[in-house]
Amino acid sequence: MLLEKGGKSMEIHKADITQVQEDYFLELKLPENTLIIPITQDVPREIQKVFNKLIVALKSGAFNFELEEKDDGDIIYHVVTEYISQLNAELEDIFQELCEHGLVDKTEND
Amino acid sequence: MKIDVHVHTKKTKQGDAASREVDANRFHQIIASTEVKIVAITNHNVFDLDQYEEFTHTVGGDFQIWPGVELDVVVEDRRGHLLVIVSPSKAKDLAKVICEVTKDTTPDAFTISISDVVLTFDQLNPIYIAHYKQKKPDLLDEDIEFIINNTAKNNRVLKEATNAVSAGIFICHGHASIYGSDVQNWDKYQAYPEKLPDLRLPVESFEQFCLLLDKDKVAINTLLDQKYPEKICVKPFKDDLPIELVVYDDINIFFGAKGTGKSDILAAIASFYSNKGIGCKKFEAGTVRLEDEYDLGGKSLKIDLKDFGIEYCNKEIELVRNASEVGVTSLSKYRSFFSDSLKNKKARTIKIKDFSTVSTQQFDRRLKVVLGTDDNVVQFLNFIEESDEFKKSITEDELRTLRVILNKASQKLGVEAFDLFSSGKSGSLFNQLVDIFKSEITKKTGTPSKPNGTGLREYARNRIAIELATQMIIHNIEQPIKVDPTYIGNLDDKGDLYCTTEILIQDGKISASRYKPLSKVKKNPQKDFAKAIKLISEKVYSEDLFNSISELNEIEGIDTIPTLLELLVFDRFFMIDEEEYKPSTGEASMILLHRELNEDKEIYILDEPEKSLGNEYINNVIVPLIKEKAKIGKKVFIATHDANIAVRTLPYNSVYRHHDLNGYKTYVGNPFSNNLTDLREEKSEMDWKEVSMRTLEGGRDAFGERGQIYGNP
Numbered sequence: 001m002l003l004e005k006g007g008k009s010m011e012i013h014k015a016d017i018t019q020v021q022e023d024y025f026l027e028l029k030l031p032e033n034t035l036i037i038p039i040t041q042d043v044p045r046e047i048q049k050v051f052n053k054l055i056v057a058l059k060s061g062a063f064n065f066e067l068e069e070k071d072d073g074d075i076i077y078h079v080v081t082e083y084i085s086q087l088n089a090e091l092e093d094i095f096q097e098l099c100e101h102g103l104v105d106k107t108e109n110d
Numbered sequence: 111m112k113i114d115v116h117v118h119t120k121k122t123k124q125g126d127a128a129s130r131e132v133d134a135n136r137f138h139q140i141i142a143s144t145e146v147k148i149v150a151i152t153n154h155n156v157f158d159l160d161q162y163e164e165f166t167h168t169v170g171g172d173f174q175i176w177p178g179v180e181l182d183v184v185v186e187d188r189r190g191h192l193l194v195i196v197s198p199s200k201a202k203d204l205a206k207v208i209c210e211v212t213k214d215t216t217p218d219a220f221t222i223s224i225s226d227v228v229l230t231f232d233q234l235n236p237i238y239i240a241h242y243k244q245k246k247p248d249l250l251d252e253d254i255e256f257i258i259n260n261t262a263k264n265n266r267v268l269k270e271a272t273n274a275v276s277a278g279i280f281i282c283h284g285h286a287s288i289y290g291s292d293v294q295n296w297d298k299y300q301a302y303p304e305k306l307p308d309l310r311l312p313v314e315s316f317e318q319f320c321l322l323l324d325k326d327k328v329a330i331n332t333l334l335d336q337k338y339p340e341k342i343c344v345k346p347f348k349d350d351l352p353i354e355l356v357v358y359d360d361i362n363i364f365f366g367a368k369g370t371g372k373s374d375i376l377a378a379i380a381s382f383y384s385n386k387g388i389g390c391k392k393f394e395a396g397t398v399r400l401e402d403e404y405d406l407g408g409k410s411l412k413i414d415l416k417d418f419g420i421e422y423c424n425k426e427i428e429l430v431r432n433a434s435e436v437g438v439t440s441l442s443k444y445r446s447f448f449s450d451s452l453k454n455k456k457a458r459t460i461k462i463k464d465f466s467t468v469s470t471q472q473f474d475r476r477l478k479v480v481l482g483t484d485d486n487v488v489q490f491l492n493f494i495e496e497s498d499e500f501k502k503s504i505t506e507d508e509l510r511t512l513r514v515i516l517n518k519a520s521q522k523l524g525v526e527a528f529d530l531f532s533s534g535k536s537g538s539l540f541n542q543l544v545d546i547f548k549s550e551i552t553k554k555t556g557t558p559s560k561p562n563g564t565g566l567r568e569y570a571r572n573r574i575a576i577e578l579a580t581q582m583i584i585h586n587i588e589q590p591i592k593v594d595p596t597y598i599g600n601l602d603d604k605g606d607l608y609c610t611t612e613i614l615i616q617d618g619k620i621s622a623s624r625y626k627p628l629s630k631v632k633k634n635p636q637k638d639f640a641k642a643i644k645l646i647s648e649k650v651y652s653e654d655l656f657n658s659i660s661e662l663n664e665i666e667g668i669d670t671i672p673t674l675l676e677l678l679v680f681d682r683f684f685m686i687d688e689e690e691y692k693p694s695t696g697e698a699s700m701i702l703l704h705r706e707l708n709e710d711k712e713i714y715i716l717d718e719p720e721k722s723l724g725n726e727y728i729n730n731v732i733v734p735l736i737k738e739k740a741k742i743g744k745k746v747f748i749a750t751h752d753a754n755i756a757v758r759t760l761p762y763n764s765v766y767r768h769h770d771l772n773g774y775k776t777y778v779g780n781p782f783s784n785n786l787t788d789l790r791e792e793k794s795e796m797d798w799k800e801v802s803m804r805t806l807e808g809g810r811d812a813f814g815e816r817g818q819i820y821g822n823p
Contacts, residue, residue, distance in 0.1 A: 039441050045653065047438045048569065052651040055570050079444040083564060086466055090566040093469045097571065100475060101578055 116290025159205035190249035242269035346378035366767030372749035395721035400698035438565035473534030580647035753806035
């Protein structure tokens with residue numbers, strides 16, 4: 001999905017919550033691959049791996065994530081909603097910085 | 111100055127080429143464009159006084175024209191040519207004499223006997239120059255002998271050779287010889303002077319030239335004195351009396367057997383002038399290595415990377431080396447916030463704790479850009495106010511318009527800067543407020559606050575900073591460093607020799623052993639550093655980035671590389687035609703001597719410059735260079751064993767050091783007077799030529815060239 005934001009094009013990718021047994025995971029669905037962040041486990045290394053991939057993906061253009069609607073008052077849903085909201089704001093900031101430093105793939109963003 | 115004793119200005123005989131004809135203006139123009147300062151007009155059996163006077167009038171004082179004639183001399187059934195040249199003051203007499211002897215005949219038919227030549231022309235005190243050997247038609251030795259025996263001034267009988275080599279050969283055998291151009295075609299005259307005899311002494315008249323042929327001491331000294339003789343007193347030997355020498359702004363030669371103290375005298379002369387504040391040093395062949403002179407080892411090689419547009423990257427290197435991982439926000443903080451906030455009613459009412467902090471970095475970055483731009487605008491405004499040149503280039507109206515536009519731009523930038531500043535400050539105040547509330551509520555209620563962010567922002571910034579730093583380092587490592595080669599000298603057929611310095615920045619791929627580090631860093635750390643930086647650059651967004659940074663920090667000697675300067679490697683070498691070349695000892699001597707002579711100095715002091723040099727190089731390059739220095743009035747002191755230098759440079763001053771049972775003696779003289787006088791016993795004299803031939807290497811051969819001057823036997 002492509003949305004206009006502040007005069008610039010912004011890709012919107014899907015995000016979803018999956019459950020494997022008792023553990024919940026946030027799936028960030030990039031066009032090329034899906035990145036998975038464990039919600040109910042504290043594994044910073046996994047988050048860092050995802051962040052690395054997000055930064056690399058930002059070099060091809062700005063994007064945000066949109067969580068599939070599922071408001072059942074579940075705490076996991078609240079956690080993920082907030083997380084994605086903050087993540088989106090940070091993605092925009094970082095994309096801006098990448099642009100300012102000339103680190104964005106120009107052919108994709110001209 | 112050059113002398114041409116044999117030119118034709120008219121076609122007088124049937125066999126003469128028409129191209130020998132020349133008019134006054136052309137004659138003036140052609141000769142004046144050469145180094146020739148004395149010309150003798152010697153047409154066949156004719157002396158055209160009108161033409162001579164016209165030529166003399168046209169030429170003015172630009173050069174001397176001596177009147178003369180080329181006679182067809184008959185001896186028995188043989189015929190030879192003889193030049194008879196007289197003083198310009200006797201031009202009319204010469205015309206009269208020739209008129210008389212050639213009346214009732216034509217230049218083609220005219221001949222004269224050898225005895226009549228002397229009878230007719232000797233009254234004019236001429237110089238006789240006979241065609242000899244290869245110079246046809248020639249007179250025989252006996253014919254020339256006849257003139258010598260019957261003329262009043264037998265020093266003034268010379269033999270004309272065909273060229274310098276033949277003149278040299280004749281002179282070697284005791285013949286007084288000279289040669290002239292015998293010009294056939296005035297269009298080609300400019301090619302002659304290079305081969306014509308050189309007059310080392312500035313001969314001002316025919317009479318003075320004759321006195322030189324007679325080796326008249328007063329005449330010689332008068333000419334020598336034009337080169338500013340200077341009396342100097344040096345004390346080269348501890349146990350001996352000082353030596354008082356008269357030296358000239360010309361070539362001063364010191365010769366004599368080995369061990370007679372020539373080098374010591376030169377050292378004393380160097381010291382004498384240094385003490386007077388005239389910078390000079392003794393050049394001693396063979397004591398300096400070309401490799402050291404051009405610092406092939408690079409001991410004094412200093413490079414400022416900025417000169418080549420290359421950054422030192424010290425900040426970037428420091429950033430990469432000190433980089434550490436930035437943590438990310440744990441998901442448990444979110445879980446904990448939401449589970450507790452649902453329970454705690456009080457905490458739920460305070461909404462500010464749920465706010466996320468905002469990023470202010472973009473305001474700061476933009477503010478920097480806007481302020482920088484405003485600075486430039488203000489600087490330009492100041493420039494246009496101060497620069498008269500700029501004001502001259504535009505009209506008052508244009509200046510006023512420009513001023514208005516720039517002021518408007520500056521104002522707009524100021525407003526934008528204020529907005530950005532206030533946005534940034536508002537943001538950071540807001541963030542502080544949120545942080546305080548969160549921290550206080552957490553303390554008071556025990557409810558965890560909402561995380562400010564996922565940590566992506568800080569995490570990414572850390573990695574971006576590393577990426578930028580490594581990019582910067584790699585970009586600068588890849589920059590070429592171009593150092594222009596230094597011209598050293600010419601090695602004849604081999605070409606021009608250059609000293610080239612190749613400087614590279616170790617990029618991890620340079621392995622050739624010829625490249626040496628420019629600083630005290632070892633080769634391996636340099637190479638490992640470059641490789642590690644490249645690896646870090648490739649792994650900026652991978653989980654093992656910090657393993658690579660650790661590897662960088664573990665390189666042995668990594669602390670010796672704080673900047674890119676320490677990555678420099680170099681190779682300095684000699685080169686001909688883009689190919690490396692190692693000059694031989696002889697070539698190195700050539701180059702060093704050539705370099706010494708190419709330096710612009712007032713005084714040159716050369717100790718045995720001929721060492722390791724071939725005769726050809728001495729003759730073709732060094733002797734002309736030394737003569738050139740003398741010509742422009744430089745003092746040149748040379749201690750030598752080489753006749754090419756001692757004789758062929760025709761020094762104004764020859765100092766001969768002699769040693770025998772009675773001890774050391776110093777004789778002074780010159781080639782023009784052909785004698786050497788003991789400095790302390792004026793009556794004790796030696797023959798300059800004899801001593802030179804006996805003492806100098808190649809002495810006998812060298813005297814060939816000397817005849818180019820004025821046929822001195």
